[in-house]
Amino acid sequence: MFRRLFARRVVTALLALTLAAALSGCGSGDPATSAAATSGGAGTLTVFAAASLTGTFTELGKAFEAAHPGTKVTFNFGSSATLAQQIVQGAPADVFAAASPATMKTVTDASLASGPVTFTRNRLQIAVPAGNPAKVDDLADLADPRVKVALCAEQVPCGAAAVKALDAAGLKVTPVTLEQDVKATLTKVELGEVDAALVYRTDVIASAGKVRGVDFPEAGKAVNDYPIAALTKAPAGPAAQRFVDLVLSRQGRDALTGAGFEAP
Amino acid sequence: MRPSETTTGRGGARPRPGRPGRPSDGVAGRLPWVLVVPAVAGMVFLVLPPAGLLIRAPWPTLLERLGEPQVLEALRLSLVTATIATLVCLLLGVPLAWLLARVSFPGRRLVRALITVPLVLPPVVGGVALLLVLGRRGLVGQWLEQAFGFSLPFSTAGVVVAEAFVAMPFLVISVEGALRAADLRFEEAAATLGASRWTVFRRVTLPLVAPGIMAGAVLCWARALGEFGATITFAGNFPGRTQTMPLAVYLALETEPEAAIVLSLVLLAVSVVILAGLRDRWVTGP
Numbered sequence: 135m136f137r138r139l140f141a142r143r144v145v146t147a148l149l150a151l152t153l154a155a156a157l158s159g160c161g162s163g164d165p166a167t168s169a170a171a172t173s174g175g176a177g178t179l180t181v182f183a184a185a186s187l188t189g190t191f192t193e194l195g196k197a198f199e200a201a202h203p204g205t206k207v208t209f210n211f212g213s214s215a216t217l218a219q220q221i222v223q224g225a226p227a228d229v230f231a232a233a234s235p236a237t238m239k240t241v242t243d244a245s246l247a248s249g250p251v252t253f254t255r256n257r258l259q260i261a262v263p264a265g266n267p268a269k270v271d272d273l274a275d276l277a278d279p280r281v282k283v284a285l286c287a288e289q290v291p292c293g294a295a296a297v298k299a300l301d302a303a304g305l306k307v308t309p310v311t312l313e314q315d316v317k318a319t320l321t322k323v324e325l326g327e328v329d330a331a332l333v334y335r336t337d338v339i340a341s342a343g344k345v346r347g348v349d350f351p352e353a354g355k356a357v358n359d360y361p362i363a364a365l366t367k368a369p370a371g372p373a374a375q376r377f378v379d380l381v382l383s384r385q386g387r388d389a390l391t392g393a394g395f396e397a398p
Numbered sequence: 399m400r401p402s403e404t405t406t407g408r409g410g411a412r413p414r415p416g417r418p419g420r421p422s423d424g425v426a427g428r429l430p431w432v433l434v435v436p437a438v439a440g441m442v443f444l445v446l447p448p449a450g451l452l453i454r455a456p457w458p459t460l461l462e463r464l465g466e467p468q469v470l471e472a473l474r475l476s477l478v479t480a481t482i483a484t485l486v487c488l489l490l491g492v493p494l495a496w497l498l499a500r501v502s503f504p505g506r507r508l509v510r511a512l513i514t515v516p517l518v519l520p521p522v523v524g525g526v527a528l529l530l531v532l533g534r535r536g537l538v539g540q541w542l543e544q545a546f547g548f549s550l551p552f553s554t555a556g557v558v559v560a561e562a563f564v565a566m567p568f569l570v571i572s573v574e575g576a577l578r579a580a581d582l583r584f585e586e587a588a589a590t591l592g593a594s595r596w597t598v599f600r601r602v603t604l605p606l607v608a609p610g611i612m613a614g615a616v617l618c619w620a621r622a623l624g625e626f627g628a629t630i631t632f633a634g635n636f637p638g639r640t641q642t643m644p645l646a647v648y649l650a651l652e653t654e655p656e657a658a659i660v661l662s663l664v665l666l667a668v669s670v671v672i673l674a675g676l677r678d679r680w681v682t683g684p
Contacts, residue, residue, distance in 0.1 A: 213652065215652035215653055216651070216652060219651065219652070219655060282552070284634070287635065287649050287652070289649050289650075289652040289653045290652055309636070310551075310552035310634060310636060311552050311633075311634025311635050311636050311640070312634075312635050312636060312637075312641075312649075313630075313634065313635060314630060314635065314648060314649060314652075318630075318631075321526075322634070325529055325530070325533060325535065326533075326534060326535040327529060327533050327534050327535070327551050327552075
């Protein structure tokens with residue numbers, strides 16, 4: 135009897151564990167949860183920025199904190215489209231820096247920002263794994279059916295730019311996967327699961343040698359403009375515009391070009 | 399009044415004829431608020447978010463969006479892969495659960511803990527782990543590619559692998575629970591009558607824990623159907639080949655939240671219909 139009872143308790147405990155795990159597991163795909171982590175308080179500036187800006191903006195955030203003692207800068211990096219949706223849904227953001235005018239338009243259309251300024255530009259590059267196993271030298275190689283290619287999904291800026299570049303070259307590429315953001319696309323190259331991918335030049339530089347970048351002339355036809363704007367309902371008030379000014383300053387521009395971005 | 403005739407009071411706890419072992423609803427008396435209040439709160443908590451989907455659904459354009467070939471393709475792929483993943487889980491998971499419940503071997507506790515790891519692992523991490531083992535340059539995948547020219551990532555088979563990896567622990571835990579709760583005396587009786595362990599498993603154990611297996615399979619199927627993180631990481635996202643409904647929902651959310659709501663509703667409706675159908679057929683009994 136005792137054994138039965140004990141066994142039943144184990145089962146109950148396991149069921150509880152299962153439920154707990156299921157709850158935690160289901161949350162990981164939800165883009166809305168990350169917004170909750172970045173609620174701003176007094177003296178806090180919350181910046182929503184495209185994933186490709188992670189390195190540069192973290193650096194600029196530290197510079198901003200040094201110049202404005204008492205202010206803490208927190209970031210929410212992610213796919214610009216997701217960030218735009220989060221802002222429209224009422225996420226407490228002060229500044230939005232997007233990787234495409236289209237995603238910024240989502241926010242300006244909702245009257246949550248006005249007068250966005252293009253602060254930098256990014257161009258695509260072909261990323262290949264170390265050793266370049268499929269010998270990819272130019273964009274036309276991606277159309278070879280033996281070459282496994284990863285692209286960003288068309289819904290996100292890097293995917294839209296990839297489509298533009300491929301159209302400009304008159305190429306039809308059948309990728310094996312359409313990834314949800316540029317970092318996921320790059321990861322597939324880093325792990326060697328694909329032979330090539332179209333990502334931003336800055337991502338190749340940030341990968342610190344794990345992937346190699348191959349330039350291609352058609353990239354010039356699909357350069358992404360990055361707009362930035364202080365949000366009209368910014369909880370941090372004028373500090374939001376001060377951060378935008380820092381990004382637009384000489385210091386901001388230097389940080390961006392150092393990471394592989396181009397001047398607007 | 400003889401105790402056997404009472405339907406109220408403490409005597410009412412006896413099982414109803416024809417439904418042995420089921421919790422009886424014959425216990426009368428005041429409902430304890432300590433249980434009812436959290437129960438209702440729990441119900442509201444679980445039912446409210448799906449209800450939100452219904453409220454925000456773009457009803458006028460619903461039918462038009464449902465007709466889009468990509469939606470049907472993603473739905474078909476989701477149903478097919480979740481079902482195959484469940485079959486795989488049954489084939490591997492039921493014997494595993496039996497091993498854990500009926501055979502004592504050194505390290506059993508450790509094995510039991512290890513097989514629940516996919517439950518606590520964030521699914522995206524699970525996907526990366528699968529890539530590192532079964533990917534083109536992975537420990538096993540490398541060999542698969544060289545020997546058979548076959549690679550799992552970015553294929554429909556990869557979706558099944560990702561879903562089975564995440565969902566199998568649900569099945570194993572439920573079946574093991576059912577096995578441990580089952581009365582051992584039936585199996586012992588069969589064994590004393592000369593049945594081999596395989597015969598005992600087939601003729602006694604399996605029928606005995608069939609409801610537990612069914613419940614586990616339903617849990618497993620539901621988890622596989624909703625799988626997102628491991629799938630997009632391991633199998634990628636390509637319409638018609640690896641883009642299941644949750645992936646389609648996620649990408650639709652990037653640009654068209656309304657389309658995402660429609661897709662979610664479709665997935666919700668189909669899974670509720672199937673699960674409700676199965677429940678009536680299997681879990682509650684005739």
